[in-house]
Amino acid sequence: MHFVNAKGILSAQNGMNLYRGCTHGCIYCDSRSSCYGFTHAFEDIEVKRNAPELLEKALRSKRKKCMIGTGAMCDPYMHCEEHLRLTRKCLEIIDRYGFGVSILTKSTRILRDLDLLRSIQEKAKCVVQMTLTTYDENLCRILEPNVSTTRERFDALRIFHENGIPTIVWLSPILPYINDTRENLEGILDYCIQAKVYGIICFGMGMTLREGDREYFYAALDRHFPGMKEQYRRRYGNAYQLQSDQWRELTALFQEKCRANGIVYDMDACFQYLHELPERYMQMSLF
Template sequence: MPDGGATAMPSLARKGRGAVTNPGVRYESSHSELYDDGWGTLDTDFAELPPLATTLTRDHARSAMSWNDSPDIGFDRSLNPYRGCEHGCVYCYARPSHAYIGLSPGLDFESKLMFKPNLPELLEKELSKPGYRPKPVALGANTDPYQPVERTLGITRRVLEVLERFGHPVTIVTKGALVLRDLDILQRMAARNQVRVCLSVTTLDMKLARVMEPRAAHPLKRLAAVTALTKAGIPTGVLAAPMIPGLNDMEMERILEASAHAGATHAGYVLLRLPLEIKGMFEAWLQEHHPDRAARVLALVRETRGGRLYDARFGQRQTGSGAYAELLSQRFRIALRRYGLEGRPGQFGALDCSQFQAPRAEARQMELL
């Protein structure tokens, strides 16, 4: 019998899922390794994996808003109805956050979701506090507020109802065409200059989209959503993110051109970020789906990150550094001018906070009757 020993993790690729691995939780004191007994049992066990179902668990949150003081982010508060995201985007910077609840950033992140049914009620309490000072809140800063489970759970819509009632400004970033379901609320808030929406469009290549973000809305549906939102009077932009060197960055101009034709009022981009476990997960995904260009893509990523796969420094995380990153930035600025997407108002600062007002106590009591 051949000598056994620890071996590389077999691919866990499943149809409709993004990650091809499920790394352990970094906070655990012990980790397991696969062992090949020499009889090919690993190949047999992992040859035909069944579909991976999505499970939902209640998250009994104690607070609604998450706060940050990062100089790289244009908001200081956010709301996240869900932990984990079924869209399955392999590159998602939020994946490592699943380790905080004892789950893997890999397949667990996109299949073991937690939802916050009491988020609207918690939000109302926080907004009603006497010392609260309004500033635009980002809805879905960590995971997508319009991922597939929102269609049945409706937490995001209930959150928007609270924000509208309080006259509180909000910004939304999503890959979900489901945002059009809430067009009525968004249109009323837009009339008061209290909402901006941004659709994330990573690629226009349908084949690439299917493996890179398998359960997100079709890219053309996202552009159609931009058109519908804009026609309804809702300021809507597009985020070309992430731009992955050697994989989809050559599409930047096409994405911005299509976005402008769809009616986008502003645009942005973000360079690929690979913090913590995402580095290894992204490498495995490249080897699974793009083995012919994996080495080239990783080399270009290192070129934009000072020789490493990730640079977490403020001021560098979003755009990278070096000649390749600077070229990408120049291309973006030129495309903004070419397609009329420059000179837009500030994405967050222009929203109106002056209309914020907590409903009177007696009005809230009447809602209980």
Template sequence: MPIADIQLPNQPPPPAPGDSPRGKGRGAGLNMAGRFERESQDAFDDGWGTLDTLPDLKTEVQEERARSIITRNASPDISFDRSVNPYRGCEHGCVYCFARPSHAYVGLSPGLDFETRLTVKPNAPELLERELGKPGYQPRSIAIGTNTDPYQPIERQHQVMRGILEVLSRCNHPVGIVTKSALILRDLDLLAPMAERGLVKVALSVTTLDRKLARTLEPRAATPGRRLDALRGLSDAGIPTAVMVAPVIPALTDAEMERILEAGQEAGASAAGYILLRLPIEVSPLFRDWLLRHRPDSYRHVMNLIRSMRGGKDYDAQWNKRMRGEGPYAEQLAKRFSLASKRLGLNRRRQPLRTDLFSPPRSGGVQLALF
């Protein structure tokens, strides 16, 4: 669909630019009710300035004794069939995060609740060991960080991800990690030996190299420079790394694709990937609100380009389309990525992680064999 043919609805006057109305370091400016709630509340400015006096939202963390930890999927457009999520919600506060709607399933808002009301699964390592030890378990690479970041700030205190890595290392089980955090360097003592055995790959997601833009898009994630430093540290330790240009935001970050790939390659990345901005369900109003607060002059241009790649909608969830989009602009992005990757020598060889070394655990409540 031609970009010029797409008509956007009338929008309210743009809010004043700046941080989220509920405090610095927050990405979302809304906290609307989830789609499964019977009632919802809307903030309303009555002219007395009460909206300006609301207290900053503080991060709340609660523990959940999970019953299982390995999540299975059969999606044909992703490279893994199982994943682990140590946390629910993510303090990084990336306003575009496609995982935000998952908070609606537990009666919380995909908006500010997603980044301020977090759940930690302290028994995740124990559960993982139990599930890996089940009779008939067949090892395949486990993906971590595909939903919420396993190295978000609360990992410093709770160290659930480190416990998971300790289990995987003992069992010689392969794992692929995606993160935006330099905290991953803390676990080099586990990751480097696993890499020597062909058991781990790590991808760092870099949305933009512009620190100012990154601060508003993903306020509590590591700065772009720190992520590149993490890539360098991992690569120097012999860990296979990739740089992810994700998400690509049309008319906002797409012009940086080649520079991000170059910076990642210079930091030691041997592989790369990209994902087009995804705006499922509640993420769309959150992102549009962010645009009105931070880039009001670009609002119509950004949304027109997004809709030109999503069949005239904010989002198209069809497999094999949701990650890349379609249409001339999407094809141009794909071509640019392909040419830059080839020029930089990225993605030349993809070495699969090893599964032949897997050794099932014999502890953690797993029933021992009789003979």
């Protein structure tokens, strides 16, 4: 872990990444891809120590309230958050200035900030997003070794619903020959139904691989699924998009289950929900 002073914290779309890199160890992580230009080891977390100060300055100058997003490129609840509490400090600022927040994580550490998330939801809007990849707990510990298991994330989703905080699930990735089964999809969808999630974001029944990410993923296949790397190479070569051979059946099941249970699954509608702040908060800031 190393510390830097960032020049800015909010993107043009009001997203922020407080850390760079990750310690969760997910074998399929796209953020490892060479195109992101990491100049340090992926597990050597870069900490933007001045993020709270930059965020407060940015929010103070905004003329309208909006949703602030975090977690798109780097999980805000990695292991280092336990003692750095950088995410919590930023949530305190968002809460104080009356903005909304949208958080994407795979970690139940987010429950430590339930008090702040409830406060933000009462004043503006808070949406918690969680990725669910596999229903099988043993497989989860292989694919996502250093993070909360799927069952633990499901329990967190239920807690957020019980506390009036809406949730969205990212159903991703669907790994060919590994979790692209009807049983896996039904298990995840049943979790979503029980947790009463607002919506599910699914980019298709497959995964993506590119330079940097591909090498790490294939090394993991050699460790845990001997012979499968060759199967991938024969079927997909160096393709970026790897679609499951079961994509038609799985897509039909996904859409049918969502429609039957009132879960929003149109991606545009889900992203619109994540970015929209209720009209009553879209007003001139008093600060």
